[in-house]
Amino acid sequence: MTWTEGGSDFQVRPEEHPAARILVVDDHAPNLLTLEATLGDLGEVVKAHSGEEALLHLLREDFALILLDVQMPGLDGFETARLIKERERSRFIPIIFLTARSRDASHVFRGYAQGAVDYVLKPFAPEILRSKVSVFVELFLKEEQLKRQESLLRRREREALERESAYRYRLLGDAMPLCVFAASPDGRLRYGNRAWTELSGLPAEAVEDLWRSEVVHAEDQASVHAAWCHSVSTGQPFEVQFRLLRQSDLAYRWHLGRAVPERNERGRISGWIITATDIDDQKRAEEELARASAAKDAFLAAASHELRTPLAAAKMQVQLAKRKFGDELTDGPRRAFEGLDRQVDRMTKLVSDLLDVSRLLTGRLSLEVEEFDLVPLLRTSCERLQALSADHRLRLEAPARLPMRGDPGRIEQVVTNLVSNAIRYSPHGGPVELRVWAEEGQVALRVRDHGIGIPSEKLALIFERFGQAHGARYGGLGLGLTISQGIIEQHGGRIWAESRGVEGEGSTFHVRLPVQSMLS
Incomplete structure (x- = not known):
């Protein structure tokens, strides 16, 4: 079939009809040969000697018509027809029953009940049988022709939509201030937008070997080409920084390249959209x-x-x-x-x-690691810090012993920072509670106060350099928690804070340390 284009109409001409397949089922070989000789010029005749063999053919092929003998050993014609009609793919194939029995009403009704469209009595007149069969073959061929016309129409509509989409993509790409490229599924770049042509001075289509061209800085070519090949082979997004040559002043400028795959309705990659954003000033x-x-x-x-x-x-x-x-x-x-x-x-x-x-x-903050008991260190620290403020009551809850491995001086520095902060941010006094315990091979330390608390949006800030939840009005440089976090992390542990930012509820700082330091 061919398209005749030139307007909104099209014409489909049959150039070569595929042969219609006719399934004939009979347990007598001479009958099959007779049917093949009679119907051979109407289509491809496929012979089956039993109902079981006919069902196997139907699993593999589609047929325009089935001629089915009623009386067969094993599956008879009625049972075979019932099974054919139960299957979704074959339920609408016309069935003509062939029978040597008289046309009594009960026999005919049973045949039609199983989905037969007609009855032919044996012996049959070849001209009558050909006439009946040719009607169904012609209907089948017309239906196939309509299907092909519909398929071609859908394909033409899809191609028109794709052309329109491609045109819109190019318009959109040309309107964007950054370089935009389109690539095929195998990663070959097809064209670049107007920003690309203005940057490089090259035509829109001169992009096929972009990553290894002189437009990309020589020092960046290998890395960007390798990253692109990896993305194309894996389907993963592409993101890499590289320098592109600006033709107007022959200066290389840094760009951030990104690419994402386009996927069709089956989830397969149908192409790539790549952007290159000028980040030279930012860089x-x-x-x-x-x-x-x-x-x-x-x-x-x-x-x-x-x-x-x-x-x-x-x-x-x-x-x-x-x-x-x-x-x-x-x-x-x-x-x-x-x-x-x-x-x-x-x-x-x-x-x-x-x-x-x-x-x-x-990276020069050193630790002097040794075995020590954490409980006496905490008691000594609390006694020393308690002397600095009579308005705060320091309470320590600890086991009798808690041996661990680490730098006792640095751990004491962390405790001092946490308790000093608890005192500083509890301007009206009140208790400061310390609790330490062993838990699943770790040392757990908790320091809780009942002061002004930390706003939730500032919890991530307080561990940054010079980060202060309440500004400078409570003193300090905002370095104590930064240093404490660094010390704890060097021990292989972690530190974090919890607070609702409600005055009177205060804040709670948690520390987890391995009993055996990672540095041991």
Whole structure:
């Protein structure tokens, strides 16, 4: 069949009809030969010697008509017809019964009840049989012709829709400010949009070997081509950064390439849509920011290191003055010395935190791992911290012993940071509860206060450098939790916080540490 195009109409001409298959079923071979000789020019005659053999043919092929002998051993014609009509694929195939019995009413009614469309008595007149069969063959061929016409029409409509979709894709792609490419299912690029032609100075179709062309920076070609081949072979999305040459000034600019597969109704990849977004300005800004951050970190590390010496000297001078003039000092100078001593300690703590953060960032925060009992360490820490605030009651719930392996000095630093925060963010006093226990090969520590709490949207912020849930009004640089997280993670553990941000309910910090440190 062919299409005649040139307008909205089309014409289908039969060029070569497929032969209609006719299934003849009879247990007598001479009868089958007679039927084949009589009907051979009307279609392909397929012979079956029994009902069982006829059913096997129907499993493999479709037929225009079935001529079925009524009286056969095994499955007779009526039972065979019943089974044929029960199967969805064959239920609408016309059946003509062949019988040598008289045309009594009960016999005829039973045949029609099983789905027969006609009866032919043996011996039959060849012209009458050919006439009956030719009607059903012609109907079958017409139906097949209609099916082919419908299929061709659907295909033409689908092709028209695909052409329209492709045209719309190109219009949409040309309207976008970023480079857009289309690729075939096997990954061959077909064309690029207007942004691509303006960038490269090349035609829209000059993209087939883009990834290995001089338009892509020589240092990026291998990696981007390998990433593209991997995406095409696996069907996974493509995302990679690379540099493209801008023809207007011969400068390479960074682009972010992304690609997703298009899939048809069967879920198979029918093509790819690729985009390349210019991120050169963003990339340069990120690099500049990274350099500035590195310079800032270097300055903080250097400044912190340089501040330790004068702070140590100031601390020593205050201690010497207190020892030398202690008995002679009046209340005013004594309070001044004590205040100076506290401020030097505070400055020393801030400098120490800055140094620890610098070591964390550079991977130089070292641990001195040993076996120790955590319970005495917690008791000593609580006694020391309790002396700093009479308004807060520190409560420790712990077993008699809890041996573990780790850096006791760093673990004490974490405990000090958590308890100090609990005190700082409970300005009206109240209890601070510590509980420690062993659980499934881990040490579990919980520090709970009843202060102002942490807003839920700030819970993720508090472990970042200089992150503070309530700003600077409660003091500190926002480094203690960052350092604590780094120490815990270096021990192979984790730390997190829980709070509803409701004043009076406070916050709860959880720490999990392996009993045997990962560094052991």
